Amino acid sequence: MDCNEARPLLDAATDRELSAAEALRLEQHVATCASCRREAQALQAVSQATRVAPYFNAPDALRARLVAALPAVDATDEQEGHASAASDSQPAPVSPRPPSVEPPRPETVPERPPERAFDSIGKVGKFGKFWPGWRTPRGAPTGGGGPAALGRPVAIVGAALAALAVTASLFLLVPRPPAPGSSLVDDLVASHVRAQLSGHDIDVVSSDQHTVKPWFNGRLDYAPPVEDLAASGFALTGGRLDYVDHRRVAVLVYRYRKHVIDVYVMPEQGDGAAPAPSASTSDGYALASWRAGGMIWWAVSDAEPAVLAQLHAALTERLQRPSAERAQ
Structure with a gap:
């Protein structure tokens, strides 16, 4: 076996894909050829470095941040919306039983006008609601609105950021054609x-x-x-x-x-x-x-x-x- 026959077989030998006869012939040639021996050692070094390279998993904090950035849907508001739509389309049934009294919602905070709500955003931070760990202490002043007042405007900002992130990721993943002549x-x-x-x-x-x-x-x-x-x-x-x-x-x-x-x-x-x-x-x-x-x-x-x-x-x-x- 000469160098012209040995060179194409070095890759397969590194991955142990040669037959016993071919591996023996290649081993005999490499033992007597310094050039092919250097090539074989280089390929083995690359293979070993690839196998011992650490594998990195995406951190859990990244998933938490992505989930937190999505606009949350209030289940109570959704149920009330369906109930109001049904009541508008159908007449109220006559029931001999007295109407049930809805229990009061705990710690209901009146919603402020939109223009004041945006003032609150400026005071507590634009994206505070969407980062894990941000909470307003109970009874602490919230600038006249607190988290309840921030719900709608911050949700809009969060939805816009999420859409922008998806668009940017698609732009990076889609291959762009090379410049003419390049x-x-x-x-x-x-x-x-x-x-x-x-x-x-x-x-x-x-x-x-x-x-x-x-x-x-x-x-x-x-x-x-x-x-x-x-x-x-x-x-x-x-x-x-x-x-x-x-x-x-x-x-x-x-x-x-x-x-x-x-x-x-x-x-x-x-x-x-x-x-x-x-x-x-x-x-x-x-x-x-x-x-x-x-x-x-x-x-x-x-x-x-x-x-x-x-x-x-x-x-x-x-x-x-x-x-x-x-x-x-």
């Missing part, structure tokens, strides 16, 4: 970062362009140019397949000092949608794009934008050479 850039940066974090950034490990280029045959519907730019300071380390902009594309992996540069190569569509030569940054990563050799090239790296400009110049100069000279 979708491809976001896909490229996400692909580069995902490859670095997973440790599976290379499918075919080789510094020989004559090994990397044939590897793409049968895996893509086009043949990407592969050039070794080690003489210019950009060493070819391999290539991989990725899915960007709703299609499979070839990715050439170069190294410049300690920086990894992913070069995405895709054919021109002839619709004018390909970018003109440009350089930009996104989320702290440098990007460069250009056209050459009938292909669209995108370079993504954490190196300086000037480094990508050097790569662009070296690759363009290489592609302009005759085919016989490039093959050497």
Whole structure:
């Protein structure tokens, strides 16, 4: 087993999804290959860190606050409303028994006019009624109304806040379309970062362009140019397949000092949608794009934008050479 066979199996080995025979072959290779051993150790570290990470439950105080913020419905008022509606629609029955006397409600507080009720809100605090633990001491002055006077206006405010919270949560949960022109850039940066974090950034490990280029045959519907730019300071380390902009594309992996540069190569569509030569940054990563050799090239790296400009110049100069000279 070589590195090209071992790399795709490291993830499955970490999750213990390989057969006994495959696991034995992979273990024998990892024992003799320092590069694959580092990749396997990195994957195991990520797996262990994920399994021991603490799981946080939402606190009970959050649920209590949400429930308290909802406007409460007085059951007594609701029953009285149904009774009054029934009495208006039907004549009162004649009963030989004397009418029952309704017992007085304990500690009934007369309701104040609405304009004075809003004054009370300003004195005791706008949202006092809706936070658990707020109570007015019995017999304490309430500014001429107390909690009973605050019922209706504060309930209205609470209902408005609850509706606003629901609207805001829906706005955050519903995905918004990306800004025009940013979708491809976001896909490229996400692909580069995902490859670095997973440790599976290379499918075919080789510094020989004559090994990397044939590897793409049968895996893509086009043949990407592969050039070794080690003489210019950009060493070819391999290539991989990725899915960007709703299609499979070839990715050439170069190294410049300690920086990894992913070069995405895709054919021109002839619709004018390909970018003109440009350089930009996104989320702290440098990007460069250009056209050459009938292909669209995108370079993504954490190196300086000037480094990508050097790569662009070296690759363009290489592609302009005759085919016989490039093959050497």
